[in-house]
Amino acid sequence: QQQVKQSPQSLIVQKGGISIINCAYENTAFDYFPWYQQFPGKGPALLIAIRPDVSEKKEGRFTISFNKSAKQFSLHIMDSQPGDSATYFCAASMADKLIFGTGTRLQVFP
Amino acid sequence: GAVVSQHPSRVICKSGTSVKIECRSLDFQATTMFWYRQFPKQSLMLMATSNEGSKATYEQGVEKDKFLINHASLTLSTLTVTSAHPEDSSFYICSASAPGTGELFFGEGSRLTVL
Numbered sequence: 001q002q003q004v005k006q007s008p009q010s011l012i013v014q015k016g017g018i019s020i021i022n023c024a025y026e027n028t029a030f031d032y033f034p035w036y037q038q039f040p041g042k043g044p045a046l047l048i049a050i051r052p053d054v055s056e057k058k059e060g061r062f063t064i065s066f067n068k069s070a071k072q073f074s075l076h077i078m079d080s081q082p083g084d085s086a087t088y089f090c091a092a093s094m095a096d097k098l099i100f101g102t103g104t105r106l107q108v109f110p
Numbered sequence: 111g112a113v114v115s116q117h118p119s120r121v122i123c124k125s126g127t128s129v130k131i132e133c134r135s136l137d138f139q140a141t142t143m144f145w146y147r148q149f150p151k152q153s154l155m156l157m158a159t160s161n162e163g164s165k166a167t168y169e170q171g172v173e174k175d176k177f178l179i180n181h182a183s184l185t186l187s188t189l190t191v192t193s194a195h196p197e198d199s200s201f202y203i204c205s206a207s208a209p210g211t212g213e214l215f216f217g218e219g220s221r222l223t224v225l
Contacts, residue, residue, distance in 0.1 A: 034214070043116075043203050043216040044154065089153060096142060096207045098214060100153045 004092050006101030013108050019077040021104045023090035026071065030092035030099075035064065035075045038087045038103075047088075048075070080108045113137055114206050116217035123194055124225055131189045131220045133204030139184035140206035144214070145177075148201040160187040160204075194224040 005024045013019045023033075032051055036044035050057045050064045050073065057064045063076040077084055085108050090101040113136040123129050133143055141162045146154040158179050159167040166179035176198075178190040187206075191198050203219040 036216075041201075041219070041221070043114075043219040045216070046213060049213070093214070096144075096214060097156065097159065098144070098154075098205070099156070102153050103151075105151075 004090060004099050004101040006090050006104060008104060009102070010105045011107070013080045013106065015080065015082060015108055015110050017080050017108075019080045019084065019106055019108070020074060021088055021090070021106075022072065022074045023092075023101050024070075024072045025092045025099075027092070027094070028071070029094050032093040033064070033066065033073050034091050034093065034098075035062075036089045036091065036100075038089065044089060077106075080106075082108050082110055084108050114204065114215045114217040116204055116220050118220060119218060120221045120223075122223045122225065125195055126193055128190055128192045129194055129222060131191075131202055131204075131222075133187045133189070133206070133217055135185045135206045135208075135215075138206075138208050140187075140208075141184060143181060143187040143204055143206045145179060145187075145189050146203045146205065148203060148219075150201075154203060157189075191222065194222070196224045198222065199224045 034049035035047045037047050038044040048059045048062045050066050052068050061078045066073045088104045091098045115134045117132045143160040145157045147157050148154045157172045160179045160181040162181045168174045181187040201219050201221050205214045205216045
């Protein structure tokens with residue numbers, strides 16, 4: 001019940017394309033769903049986050065879509081750039097305790 | 111945004127020695143901090159929740175006598191890996207919640223290599 005499933009494991013996108021990463025959770029008590037970006041050898045950095053009372057949130061090129069009934073949420077990166085190449089983790093939180101997805105390694109080629 | 115600092119960023123030690131990693135919230139007070147462990151190309155696994163002024167709460171399977179956590183002030187939590195062995199080599203990351211925002215901010219991580 002504490003798992004957060006993330007897919008795909010890896011993703012290759014051409015520059016300018018849309019990168020889509022999906023996550024699913026089981027525990028309906030989760031109340032905060034952030035996405036983190038991590039570069040090699042660095043800690044994760046918060047990209048964007050959403051709470052379950054909202055179905056979509058957009059910040060610049062990054063959009064979270066949230067489907068409460070399906071217990072799924074996804075990250076869309078529009079106009080993907082080589083600098084977006086990193087590992088992305090979704091997470092679900094309850095009382096500040098984060099459970100991370102397994103991660104998606106994104107590579108954006110010029 | 112809020113800043114969480116970890117020190118050291120890299121540490122190499124001999125098997126059997128103990129290593130201390132510090133996690134500081136630089137511009138806010140954190141009553142709760144979290145410690146994660148990350149193996150290469152894997153996700154972050156929560157090890158323990160560090161509570162200021164009280165004992166840490168450890169996740170299932172994490173040895174509390176092996177990984178000592180002290181949260182002595184509202185801006186500092188420490189993780190001590192005792193009697194380190196090569197299998198303890200990993201990337202250790204802390205996080206803290208900024209009050210009023212609900213956002214969790216992460217440190218830059220500490221890479222431990224045990225020879």
